[in-house]
Amino acid sequence: MGVLACLYITQGIPFGFFSHALPAILRDYGVDLKTISIISFFAFPWSLKFLWAPVLDRYGNARIGHRKSWIFPLQACVVALLVMIALLQPQSLAGVQLVWLVGLLLLVNFAAATQDIATDGLAVTTLAAHERGYGNSIQVSGFRVGMVVGGGATLLLMGTWGWCNAFLGMALLIVLATLPLLWFREPALQPEPVAGGARHPSLWSVFRSFLRVPGVRAWLLIVAVFKLGDSLGSGMARPLLVDVGLSLQEIGVISGVIGMVASIVGALLGGRAVVVLGCRRALLWLGGLQAVSMLGYAWISHVHAGWWAAAFVVSIEHVVGSMATVALYTGMMDVCRKSCAGSDFTLQASLLAGASGLVYLLSGFSADQFGYFNHYLLAVAVALLALLPVYFWRDQRVE
DSSP: HHHHHHHHHHHHHHHHHHIHHHHHHHHTOOHHHHHHHHHHHGHHHHHHGGGGGGHHOOOOOOTTTTTTHHHHHHHHHHHHHHHHHHOGGGTTTTTTHHHHHHHHHHHHHHHHHHHHHHHHHHHHHHHGGGGGGHHHHOOOOOOOOOHHIHHHHHHHHTTTTTTTHHHHHHHHHHHHHHGGGGGOOOOOOOOOOSSSTOSSSSSHHHHHHHSTTTTTHHHHHHHHHTHHHHHHHHHHHHHHHTOOOOOHHHHHHHIIIIIIHHHHHHHHHHHHHHHHHHHHHHHHHHHHHHHTTTTTHHHHHHHHHOOOHHHHHHHHHHHHHHHHHHHHHHHHHHHHHGGGGHHHHHHHHHHHHHHHHHHHHHHHHHHHHHHHHHHHHHHHHHHTTTTHHHTTTTOGGGG
């Protein structure tokens, strides 16, 4: 599980910068909320990665390790791209440098999303059924730690290290976190036919056969809607903190230090909650808490709360958000078939990313049109409505 944690941390670092640090940086430079939302579109590889997931399930070097043979070169690509980003001039982010930055981050997202396919497949084939609750705690906490390092710690370090050194530091951290994979012995992958006896099924046959698994279609509806309210709210969280008067360094401390601790605590508590409550009840309870946590941001926008209030709200949101994500990922892993683990999990993750990304894209327009307070009330309502499919669902695979 330690290797998986390291790999998920490396995925979260660039994604955290793109989704958390970049909106705050752009808002600090005076970029409007609509433009910030539109830039989030360039995370679309996370939504479309299911299209090439079967390629990673089908091809790989067995001598190195089927999944490892993909992870190593993809990590090298991410590191090289971060070094290129380090050479940009942040003073020109409102001009042509923003085009280069977004283009390079698009490539980073593509490489990291593809690495995620291989890592998810490695997790599904390595973890036994009884390990998945705690295994997903490791997954979520690792990814969340990477996000707060890439999003919060980067903001904090830019104030002292500067733009270039902050990105070089991220690249070095990814290299170090990848090293444990060198000593990990990956279990041999035994392909199984999934459609018409084909040893190497086509993309669509893999997905069609997955949709025929009992209960999967109802489960996919839950995957699509469960995080919509959270995404609607989190999309404007950092611009909100900038607009209430917090500096980038103050936001960095909140996200990079407090957020990291809260995310780890939430992920560990989420794993325990799944074991104790079962997946469905955990989704209901934790999804409800996730919705309520959005009220904190509405309060911040209404009273223009200071640093301590913002730190409290962000920490609560990170704890319950991590807990809810662990429950969701456990259900996603439970419906995967071992022979197509990477494809099955990636299809679900792509659906989650696509639906959440669309709402994230609209968040800036909502906040600009209705104001932060009403925007977060809307996020709470969406999050609560998203619990209805969970309430009516009774599939035994994730009970």
